Amino acid sequence: TSAQIGVTGLAVMGRNLARNFARNGYAVAVHNRTVGRTKALMEEFGHEGEFVAAETAKDFVAALERPRRLVIMVKAGEPTDAVIEEFAPLLEPGDMIIDGGNAHFADTRRRERALREQGIHFVGTGVSGGEEGALHGPSIMPGGSAESYDSLGPMLEKISAKAKDGTPCVTHVGPDGAGHFVKMVHNGIEYADMQLIGEAYQLLRDVAGYSPAQIADIFRTWNTGRLDSYLIEITAEVLSHVDAATGKPFVDVVQDQAEQKGTGRWTVQIALDLGVPVSGIAEAVFARSLSGHADLRAASRGLAGPKAKKLSESEAAAFADKVEQALYASKIVSYTQGFHEIAAGSDEYDWNIDLGSVAAIWRGGCIIRAAFLDRIRAAYDARPDLPSLLSDDTFAQEIADAQDDWREVLVAATRQGVPTPGFSAALAYYDALRAERLPAALTQGQRDFFGAHTYRRTDREGSFHTLWGGDRSEVEA
Ligand code: NBP
Numbered sequence: 001t002s003a004q005i006g007v008t009g010l011a012v013m014g015r016n017l018a019r020n021f022a023r024n025g026y027a028v029a030v031h032n033r034t035v036g037r038t039k040a041l042m043e044e045f046g047h048e049g050e051f052v053a054a055e056t057a058k059d060f061v062a063a064l065e066r067p068r069r070l071v072i073m074v075k076a077g078e079p080t081d082a083v084i085e086e087f088a089p090l091l092e093p094g095d096m097i098i099d100g101g102n103a104h105f106a107d108t109r110r111r112e113r114a115l116r117e118q119g120i121h122f123v124g125t126g127v128s129g130g131e132e133g134a135l136h137g138p139s140i141m142p143g144g145s146a147e148s149y150d151s152l153g154p155m156l157e158k159i160s161a162k163a164k165d166g167t168p169c170v171t172h173v174g175p176d177g178a179g180h181f182v183k184m185v186h187n188g189i190e191y192a193d194m195q196l197i198g199e200a201y202q203l204l205r206d207v208a209g210y211s212p213a214q215i216a217d218i219f220r221t222w223n224t225g226r227l228d229s230y231l232i233e234i235t236a237e238v239l240s241h242v243d244a245a246t247g248k249p250f251v252d253v254v255q256d257q258a259e260q261k262g263t264g265r266w267t268v269q270i271a272l273d274l275g276v277p278v279s280g281i282a283e284a285v286f287a288r289s290l291s292g293h294a295d296l297r298a299a300s301r302g303l304a305g306p307k308a309k310k311l312s313e314s315e316a317a318a319f320a321d322k323v324e325q326a327l328y329a330s331k332i333v334s335y336t337q338g339f340h341e342i343a344a345g346s347d348e349y350d351w352n353i354d355l356g357s358v359a360a361i362w363r364g365g366c367i368i369r370a371a372f373l374d375r376i377r378a379a380y381d382a383r384p385d386l387p388s389l390l391s392d393d394t395f396a397q398e399i400a401d402a403q404d405d406w407r408e409v410l411v412a413a414t415r416q417g418v419p420t421p422g423f424s425a426a427l428a429y430y431d432a433l434r435a436e437r438l439p440a441a442l443t444q445g446q447r448d449f450f451g452a453h454t455y456r457r458t459d460r461e462g463s464f465h466t467l468w469g470g471d472r473s474e475v476e477a
């Protein structure tokens with residue numbers, strides 16, 4: 001038999017992706033560095049479809065129909081290069097290597113360029129949805145050549161998640177590293193979403209005085225409205241879970257030190273390089289690192305601050321409604337920032353990414369899937385040149401309606417000493433964008449004073465410098 005697709009790297013993600021292809025009727029060649037994993041897959045799941053188990057790289061390549069489609073699902077970084085080095089010499093022009101790992105888009109660009117010289121299509125592909133998504137339908141973000149998508153697209157559409165309207169959650173994002181770039185920003189937005197939800201939880205707990213179980217109910221209610229999303233849904237599950245060993249809320253027995261694997265950090269690093277203000281995403285990454293500084297936190301615990309006062313029952317209910325407004329408004333800002341970064345990356349690398357279709361493929365399968373994304377898609381479909389999500393009339397109106405509550409929540413948080421870096425950064429971004437004047441004019445004056453960096457005037461063209469150390473007259477630079 002010849003297999004239509006092959007998967008090498010059969011840890012949780014690769015194994016489930018291979019099963020997904022097989023369950024959808026494709027013959028799948030499977031391979032893993034350690035043969036035990038291949039055998040385990042065949043034993044446990046071999047009955048699910050048509051698999052061809054290969055022990056060696058040569059057998060694996062030989063099992064594939066031409067042009068070959070070879071999916072790599074190994075640990076990102078050096079392992080990916082090692083696998084490419086192993087397989088590329090065995091391939092022929094026209095063959096495709098699909099890297100479904102969480103690669104850095106710059107690595108993907110480098111690999112794509114190198115393999116293109118050999119006539120091999122390298123398709124860096126973002127895959128989101130964790131192991132369940134890989135099995136039942138992930139959101140898939142392929143980059144690479146348009147030609148490779150002609151061959152892969154129908155297969156990816158088949159195994160991908162479907163949005164509520166039935167559309168497959170996959171599209172050809174753009175050439176070379178575009179897919180991994182978009183996956184990176186997806187993860188950055190995911191960090192921001194999680195941080196905002198965390199802040200809402202802490203406010204409901206410390207200011208409103210609700211228990212984790214009560215907060216779970218509040219999140220369940222929110223999940224029936226405009227915040228309807230996978231992350232809100234699982235938040236309610238986590239908050240209502242009780243630890244079997246102690247009988248305490250699960251959330252109270254877990255160490256409050258968040259870990260990270262790096263894609264959120266990359267989103268911020270690249271945003272700094274591109275000059276895109278993703279302050280909400282950055283605060284989310286920093287909040288995780290701050291939480292991990294156990295010694296610093298222990299040393300700071302005695303610092304002065306207000307004691308949070310609990311609210312009466314009716315005040316608490318009213319406050320919870322305001323937190324929902326603050327969460328929603330901050331979420332709009334996070335997505336605004338994330339989509340700005342995608343637009344900037346697309347400009348920088350000539351990817352020509354369609355922002356509406358990115359929103360569309362995030363509607364199902366991935367971690368940030370949400371009803372909200374349908375609205376973002378609609379906003380970009382209506383105006384593909386939308387300067388920012390905040391320029392969309394509907395979103396602008398929703399923020400206008402939310403802003404009084406958003407500000408009040410932040411006043412309460414500040415007064416009571418509850419940290420809300422995500423909510424605060426989002427509001428600062430909003431207020432800065434809509435400001436008539438920013439203190440950047442003063443910054444320019446300071447820069448000109450100490451470094452003769454020059455400034456531009458509001459009333460005339462050209463660059464100017466003031467002779468600060470002399471008679472303070474202005475000269476044209
Ligand atoms: P891991 O990231 O844990 O990688 C394990 C796999 O890499 C095994 O198959 C292992 O083979 C193989 N491997 C390594 Br490590 N070094 C290798 C080398 N030098 N040569 C050949 N194979 C090598 O697996 P995962 O959690 O399934 O994730 C796979 C990819 O998918 C990663 O890039 C990950 O970032 C990405 N991803 C993961 C998730 C998720 O939810 N876990 C979601 C989305 C994307 P062995 O069996 O011989 O050790």
